[in-house]
Amino acid sequence: GAGVSQSPRYKVAKRGQDVALRCDPISGHVSLFWYQQALGQGPEFLTYFQNEAQLDKSGLPSDRFFAERPEGSVSTLKIQRTQQEDSAVYLCASSGFRTGVETQYFGPGTRLLVL
Amino acid sequence: TQLLEQSPQFLSIQEGENLTVYCNSSSVFSSLQWYRQEPGEGPVLLVTVVTGGEVKKLKRLTFQFGDARKDSSLHITAAQPGDTGLYLCAGVVNFGNEKLTFGTGTRLTIIP
Numbered sequence: 001g002a003g004v005s006q007s008p009r010y011k012v013a014k015r016g017q018d019v020a021l022r023c024d025p026i027s028g029h030v031s032l033f034w035y036q037q038a039l040g041q042g043p044e045f046l047t048y049f050q051n052e053a054q055l056d057k058s059g060l061p062s063d064r065f066f067a068e069r070p071e072g073s074v075s076t077l078k079i080q081r082t083q084q085e086d087s088a089v090y091l092c093a094s095s096g097f098r099t100g101v102e103t104q105y106f107g108p109g110t111r112l113l114v115l
Numbered sequence: 116t117q118l119l120e121q122s123p124q125f126l127s128i129q130e131g132e133n134l135t136v137y138c139n140s141s142s143v144f145s146s147l148q149w150y151r152q153e154p155g156e157g158p159v160l161l162v163t164v165v166t167g168g169e170v171k172k173l174k175r176l177t178f179q180f181g182d183a184r185k186d187s188s189l190h191i192t193a194a195q196p197g198d199t200g201l202y203l204c205a206g207v208v209n210f211g212n213e214k215l216t217f218g219t220g221t222r223l224t225i226i227p
Contacts, residue, residue: 042217106157
C-alpha cells in the first residue's frame, strides 16, 4: 500500500496478557517511530529506528515495552504483562531520510484497551 | 512529560469566524510542525517551520514560528466545518534526531 499500515486496529487484552502490535512502514523509508497517545492527549515518543538499529528508546515507559525491526522494514512493538495504564492508541510513523527535517507519515494507530 | 503547551485546549466557534491557536515552550526547537488529526486516524502534517520568525501560509491557515524558536501560532481565517479536528504542534529538539515532541493538542469544532 501507499501509506503506513498498522495491525491490529483494535486490541482488547486482559491485564497481564502480552500483546504485539505491528507496523508496516512506507516502502523504502529508513526511519520508523513509535508513539503512544492517551485519550485526549498529544502523542508521546516511545522509540525510534534507523533501518534495523534502535537509536533511541528513551520514551519506553518500562522494561515491559520492547520494540524491534529486525530487517529494517516491518516493526513490532511488544508489551508484556499489560496493565490498565497501557490503554492508549499506539501510533507508528515512518520517514524517508536519515537526518534532517523530514515528514513523518503516520499510520492509523492501534487502539489498545486493557481490562 | 510534554514540553509544548497548547492553548486553548478546546475551541468551539461559528463558521466564518477567525481563530488562533498557540503553542508555547521554554525549550528551543530546531524545527516545529503542525498536524491535524481526525478521529481514528493518525496525525497529518500541515506545515513545517524552521527559521525563527518564519511565517507560512496554507490557504486560510497562517503559521508563525517565534523569533526565539520556542513558540508558534496557527491562525485560521474564516473557519469552515471541514477545519474541525485535533490540532497538534510538534517540535524537533535536536537536529539529526527526528523524534517529535508533541503539544497537548487543541480540539477545534466549527459550528455550521
